[in-house]
Amino acid sequence: MLMNHFKINLLLITLVVQFIPTTALAAGKHALLIGIQDYSKTPFNSLKGPPNDIELTKGVLRERFGFSEDNLTILLDAQATHTGIEKAFKALIKRVQADDFVYIHYSGHGSQTADLNGDEKNGKDQTWVSYGARSSNEAHKDNYDVLDDEINAWLAALYAKTEKVVFVSDSCHSATVSRAVRRGEALVRAVEEDKRPHLLGKRPYSQLTTSRGIRVGAARDNESAIDNLKKGSLPYGLFTWHWVHNLQKAQAGETWNDVFKRTYAQVTIARGIAQRPYMQQPQIEGDRRKRVLGGDFTPLPPTVPVLLASKSWVGIQAGSTAGVTKGSVYRLYRPTESNPQTLPRLTITKVTPFVSYGRPKPKGSFQLGDLLVEENHAYHFTPIKVYLEADFPNGKDRPLLQAIRAAFQPNAYGTQPLSAYRLSNDPSDIDLRLQLLRPKRQDGQQLYASPSEALPKSFPDQPPELWILTAEQRLFKKDIKIQFYNPTEAVKLLQRILKQMARVRELKALQSHRGRTLPVAVQTYLLSPVSTCRNGANCVLLSDYGLGWHRKTGPYPLSDIEELSKEVLVTFSLHNQSKQDYYCYLINISPNDAIYAIFPDPYERMESARIKAEEKRELMTEVVLPMNEIGENIIQVITTTYPIDISLLEQPPLRNEKKLNPVEQLLLNAAHGRRGNVSTPTEEWAMKRVSFEVK
Known part of the structure; x- marks a missing residue:
């Protein structure tokens, strides 16, 4: 899948590219921490939490990431004027060397002002309300907010030197940086829009074009965030308190997504999200699978957070739209646990579109923010019937047959890994x-007993291979053959492959309530390669994808696509035809059983999926889908009234397994267990599936 992200708003969100271990960080560490509490010279409320947020952040940087006082630059109140912030960023840019680690944190008011250089889709620039801004009528930049354009330019200069940058801000409207005031609530970090034309608003700025990293916001772009969370006698920002404490508790092997999910559950429960769904909901985007305490990407099982917990029942933040089914079993996630089978479990007894509930064992063993992984999935379709056969069943293949049969049986803990299948x-x-x-190969070709035989001849002196075939003895997928160099690992790989196949089957069966139509219309554009193309709306140069000229045709209704040639690229447009906002997700099931979330990118924040009432959105600048695999391709469209973690539905392609090398191990680890639910009668979501052939 080819994707391009032309603009990323980075104010009041968290940008994490890659944490590395403390020992590696010693080469170069830099932190810029900005906290503004005093707004007494302005018409706005002063805040209470920012200085404590800064102390909290400083503590975790020192204790978990090896920062010293010499690594820290701190601006508080009068130090954090517009000019002071600008000078601090420029000094930071000058000081940073290649591959250094940079951490930036801002706590203070956020707001908006009119976009004067045309780089914002909504016509608004997001701002930091720096110390002294809007305190007089003086035409000086210290009397104006810090623009998101300025911050993006400073970050772009940092990225030119290092990708190890963390940008953090806890505030209202984190997705777009502004923080609105809501009367009658606890104090929030927000001020009204500055109606004055900004002194620096018409300038051209360097754009931050990198799409790497993780960005976490304290709230959605239409929400407020609490400033006055009391812990003991001290107030903190609600998001910062939970985010930093979850960083402090992060264990080896845990990812940024794990930290975020804990924080999300704690913040949303604190804001009463169940009763007021438009309250503070943190957002995440970026390479969330990076480990917090270092190391490159390592495939880990997807986790879901505990949202509600009592002694006898537990609620998790995933429902039928994310593949949870009644009867499935989840266990507590501890990546360093040597014997995870002994950890507490949760059996799902009730599933709603967005939240599922179950009974814990033992009772009282879970708490808010705990992370769970699926231990055993309950399928709600007729088991797939499997016949197992070997050419030497009473000879050399006998122990291998026994090991494969055992893989279909319940394990010592009572769970059945291949419950979708029956021998x-x-x-x-x-x-x-x-x-x-x-099989034996001669001159690179397998030997057959006769030309009419469907399968090659077996020889006792040759190494064993397990072929996955249709009932008619044809390969189920091209080159899916498992070699048994290591029988134990080969059986595990077989289990993962079969789980992936079952997952695709279940996702294909995912359907909304009968008669429920999609509120969001999906149309397609086809991009066909051409050697030359005259300028015009239908001539597209895909230089950002490393491709040449393409001719665009369309739009076509998605349901009209029946057959495509392999060289064609596909992009989409969305039109919310209803009077309310919906979250829209596009999923591609490829011929090799890979499941990709093609919109939004799973690394984007959850709000990227929101299509506002009557909004039309062209996805040309966000996603272009190549038709790489010949065979049946499926595009599945899901619309919901509440955001879901679409990454839970993804899985890698089935692969040609020559031997159990690191590539195979990737498949072993990455084949995670979220499968589409068969049906949920509800008006909160809708789904449509379209299939077409690529030739």
Whole structure:
């Protein structure tokens, strides 16, 4: 999948590119921490939490990431004027060397002003309300907010030197930086829009074009965030308190997504999200699978947070739209636990579109913010019948057959890893065939007993291979053959592959309430390669993707696409035809059983999926889908009234397994267990599936 992100708003969000271990950070560390509490010279309320936020952040940087006082630059109140912030950023840019680690934090009011240089879709620039801004009528930049354009330019200069940058701000409207005031609530960090034309608003600025990293916001762009969270005698920002404490508690192997999910659950419960769904909801985007305490990307199981907890029941923040099913079993997630099977479990007893509930074992073993992983999935379709056969069943293949059969049985803890399948003794009534072969190759070609044979001949002296076949003895997927160099790991790999296949089957069956139509219309544009193309609306140069000229045709209704050629690229447009906002998700199931979230990018914040009432959105600048695989492609469209973690539905492609090398291990670890639910009768979501052939 080819994706391009032309603009990323970075104010009042968290940008994390890559944390590395404390020992590696010693080469160069820099922190800029900005806290503004005193707004007494302005018409706005002063805040209470920013100085404590800064102390809290400083503490976690020192204790978990090895910062010293020499690494820290701190601006508080009168030091944090517009000029003071600008000078601090420029000094930071000058000081940073290649591959240094940079952490930036801002606590203070946020707001908006009119966009004067045309780089904002909504016509508004987001701002930091720096110390002294709007305190007089003086035409000096210290009397004006800090623009998001300025901050993006400073960050772009930092990224030219290092990608290890963290940008943090806890405030209202984090997705777009402004913080609105709501009367009758606890104190929030927000002020009204500055109606004056900004002195610096018409300038051209360097754009931050990197799409790497993680960005976490304290709230959605239409929400407020609490400033006055009391912990003991001290007030803090609600988001900062939970975010920093979850960083403090992060364990080896945990990802930024794990930290975010804990924080999200704690913040939303504190704001009463169940009763008031438009209250503070943090957002995340970026490479959230990076480990907090260092190391490159390592595939880890997807986690879901505990949202509600009592002694006898637990609620988790994932429902039928994320693939949770009644009867599935989840366990507590502790990546460093040597024997995870002994950890507490949760059996799901009730599933709603966005939240699921279950009974814990033992009782009282979960608390708010705990992370769970799926241990065993309950499928709600007729089991897939499998026939297992070998050419030497009473000889060399006997122990291998026994090991494969055991993989279909419940394990010592009572869970059945392959509950979607059932072994059959009747080869005439099956859905799938597993065949143990020992083929010999001569001049690169497999030897057959006769030209009419569907499978190659086996030889006792050859290494064993397990082929996954259809009932008619054809390869189920091209080159899905598992070599048994290591039988234990090969059986595990078989389990992962079969789980992936079951997951695709279940996702294809995902359907909304009968008669429910999509409120968001999806149309497609086709991009066909051409050698030359005259200038015009239908001539598209895909230089950002490393491709040449393409001719654009369309739009076509998604349901009209029946067949495409392999070289064609596809992009989409969305039109919310209703009077309310919806979240829209596009999922591609490829011929090799890969499941990709094509819109929004799973690394984007959850609010990227929101299509406002009557909004039309062209996705040309966000996603272009290549037709790389010949065969049936499926585009699945899901609309919801509440955001979901679409990454829970993704899975990598089935691969040609030559031997159990690191690539195979990637598949072993990455094949996670979220499968689409069969049906949920509700008006809160809708789904449409369209399939077409690529030739």
